[in-house]
Amino acid sequence: MKFSFTGRFQGYNRESFQKDFISGLIVGIIAIPLGMAFAIASGVKPEYGLYTTIVAGIIISLLGGSTFQIGGPTGAFIPILFAIVMQYGYENLLIAGFMAGVLLVIMGLFKLGKVMKFIPRPVIIGFTSGIAVTIFTGQIASFLGLHQLEKHENFMANMKELGIHMASTNSYSVGTALICLVFIILTPRLFPKVPGSLVGLLISTVVASLLYPDKVATIGSTYGAIPNSIPGIRMPSLSIEHMLYLIKPALVIAMLGGIESLLSAIVADGMTGTRHNSNRELIGQGIANMITPLFGGIPATGAIARTATNIKSGAASPLSGVIHGIVVFLVLFLFAPYASNIPLASMAPILMVVAWNMSERKEFAHILKTRTAESFVLVSTFLLTVFTDLTTAVEVGLVLSGIIFVKHMSVLLSTTKVLPDPSDNNKKVSAHMIHEQRNCPQISIYTVEGALFFGVANRFEKSIMDEIHNKPKVLLLKMSHVPYMDATGEAHLASIAKHLKKHGGVVIISEIQDQPRQLLKKTGLDEIIGQDHFFDQTGNAISFALNKLNHAQCLGCEHDAFRECQHLSRPRAIPVQPQLVHSSSLQVSD
Structure with missing residues (x-):
């Protein structure tokens, strides 16, 4: 100093x-x-x-x-x-x-x-x-x-x-x-x-x-x-x-x-x-x-x-x-x-x-009027300061605040299954494109939004695992709105990746932010997932995923989840070669 x-x-x-x-x-x-x-x-x-x-x-x-x-x-x-x-x-x-x-x-x-x-x-x-x-x-x-x-x-x-x-x-x-x-x-x-x-x-x-x-x-x-x-x-x-x-x-x-x-x-x-x-x-x-x-x-x-x-x-x-x-x-x-x-x-x-x-009577009354969980923290800290001691009051206040924060953050995390919207000029992925007649059995795409930390990691894994019980060939996670991931979140993501790998599937991640990406590098999970399975653009990630399909399974499929499906599902169609899949037609943004 x-x-x-x-x-x-x-x-x-x-x-x-x-x-x-x-x-x-x-x-x-x-x-x-x-x-x-x-x-x-x-x-x-x-x-x-x-x-x-x-x-x-x-x-x-x-x-x-x-x-x-x-x-x-x-x-x-x-x-x-x-x-x-x-x-x-x-x-x-x-x-x-x-x-x-x-x-x-x-x-x-x-x-x-x-x-x-x-x-x-x-x-x-x-x-x-x-x-x-x-x-x-x-x-x-x-x-x-x-x-x-x-x-x-x-x-x-x-x-x-x-x-x-x-x-x-x-x-x-x-x-x-x-x-x-x-x-x-x-x-x-x-x-x-x-x-x-x-x-x-x-x-x-x-x-x-x-x-x-x-x-x-x-x-x-x-x-x-x-x-x-x-x-x-x-x-x-x-x-x-x-x-x-x-x-x-x-x-x-x-x-x-x-x-x-x-x-x-x-x-x-x-x-x-x-x-x-x-x-x-x-x-x-x-x-x-x-x-x-x-x-x-x-x-x-x-x-x-x-x-x-x-x-x-x-x-x-x-x-x-x-x-x-x-x-x-x-x-x-x-x-x-x-x-x-x-x-x-x-x-x-x-x-x-x-x-x-x-x-701080005005501030006290202001927070009290909100009648939120913070009001409870305020009153608890106040009463404990008066009737016990400052140490107990601050400790309890911080713990209560932490619980409230975790609860609020857990509500903010969402995992949504999506597919590209062909009617959108920017080719955005959208949840409303998923329905019974339009849902690829081999590729599952999810957008993940919110901090992936200990308070929500278990729910994140459960929501994904419940959806992929049919064991898709590819799981694509779009993580552009995940600003933070802790060790617990990384552990649950690793569990998903290992589960898919065990059943012959792969995980692809697109648009991941710096902090989660650095954490995956430090833990080595990026090696388990595969360095070439990370993409800056979701459109490129989808192109890569399409090349991982079992083309035999595509024959006769009527789900029509992607634009390429009309070619892949024809009984006598020649499988689409990797070089023929144009990532430019699949640029995806939020």
């Missing part, structure tokens, strides 16, 4: 830097409350979210494959990281994050970036909406100021916990949260360029500090004071046993990080008309996730909302992402002691709004 900065900074000038500085400043300010909120919701200290924003944000911008990508902690990671912290602990989360980084780099090096894009939309919408529900409900306790709640991994257990402690609602916390929420909603409408989350956080914190100090839980009272520096590098304690123990959470982090970052990059492409390098993006994300845990940071990925804000603010290059990280570092260095006074109730509305925005 070659990292060249020429294209990304080509034509860069002072005006470009000014744009990057302004956009980086705006996004950096927005990222501060989000970084702390995401960390708290993930079950770790708020400063870890800021460390992630600084380190990962700078590295992703420098090494990633998207010009405008902003990286850092995201809402999508919250349920995953919280579950890992609950089950494995914070230290092991860092190791799992490091391992996920290695996996992302490997995925990028093996050019799996494009593969990640093939995850079905209903699966993505389903788990994204499920994550949004988990985030939103997870903030109810802080919004209401409930205390002494026991945190669980299970959704229903957490809902039960809320119900048990609902009587301990703190009116001061509710008031603080509502003040923050109002400003989050109103600020973008009144002042579009001012980050509402920061305004809401500052005003609600000031109100709580002045009017009712010590009445609401704060970052300082819950997690202790936030240090105003980044910690030194700490190398993770890696061993084979440790890595095997954490491979599952590492895979989950890598998978979600890859999906989220590439989705964000696609959004950026759509907004700017640029094109990202998906494999380079995975490598950049991987390196960032390998380095960030060394400073105590949590896993990071591309942040869709912050990336969109970066673009809308006029970013000209990846330097805006670097500046955004520097801004967060300066704020941490200068104002960290004051952040300890922020009420947890002020953080809750920020995350609730994030959850609302990432819920």
Whole structure:
């Protein structure tokens, strides 16, 4: 993988830097409350979210494959990281994050970036909406100021916990949260360029500090004071046993990080008309996730909302992402002691709004309205994300999507018996030419349409074998509309060829496409069929087939399937010699 900065900074000038500085400043300010909120919701200290924003944000911008990508902690990671912290602990989360980084780099090096894009939309919408529900409900306790709640991994257990402690609602916390929420909603409408989350956080914190100090839980009272520096590098304690123990959470982090970052990059492409390098993006994300845990940071990925804000603010290059990280570092260095006074109730509305925005509610409703199999995949993935975990949800969603795809593709495959239509100027083969009085007993011609893969291969063979029980001399398969064949399809085609060969017949194939043709070469089936039995034009294939006829069997035949039949069926007719059969009169096309 070659990292060249020429294209990304080509034509860069002072005006470009000014744009990057302004956009980086705006996004950096927005990222501060989000970084702390995401960390708290993930079950770790708020400063870890800021460390992630600084380190990962700078590295992703420098090494990633998207010009405008902003990286850092995201809402999508919250349920995953919280579950890992609950089950494995914070230290092991860092190791799992490091391992996920290695996996992302490997995925990028093996050019799996494009593969990640093939995850079905209903699966993505389903788990994204499920994550949004988990985030939103997870903030109810802080919004209401409930205390002494026991945190669980299970959704229903957490809902039960809320119900048990609902009587301990703190009116001061509710008031603080509502003040923050109002400003989050109103600020973008009144002042579009001012980050509402920061305004809401500052005003609600000031109100709580002045009017009712010590009445609401704060970052300082819950997690202790936030240090105003980044910690030194700490190398993770890696061993084979440790890595095997954490491979599952590492895979989950890598998978979600890859999906989220590439989705964000696609959004950026759509907004700017640029094109990202998906494999380079995975490598950049991987390196960032390998380095960030060394400073105590949590896993990071591309942040869709912050990336969109970066673009809308006029970013000209990846330097805006670097500046955004520097801004967060300066704020941490200068104002960290004051952040300890922020009420947890002020953080809750920020995350609730994030959850609302990432819920994909319109897309969810749109897919649901179709009432198709995809709707079932959507709902299944959503419910499993909420009530079990993301890994199970995605696995089941992908399996269901695969089953639906196979079912749809199997319906599309058709094998139709045909004969040339003498009334057509182009000599097309047609199914309506087949009837009781017109059907050659020695030559069977079939058009095959659709992908020939494991889901339909058995039906393909059965449909052919059921029709050729009379063991024709020649089976001609016109495969111009077979774009893909897998090993199972090849095996069933081989079974047909061997069956005919055993009974003295031959298989002829015309107009086969490149992928199936290459597969037959690799497996050697083209040698079994015969290299000279493949034709680019069906007319030539029919001419070849006519020369394979048992002329004695043609005598007296009244089926009149081909134009040549009137000569071949006469009792005293001299058999048509190969050189007398003109392929030009039998050109066949679709």
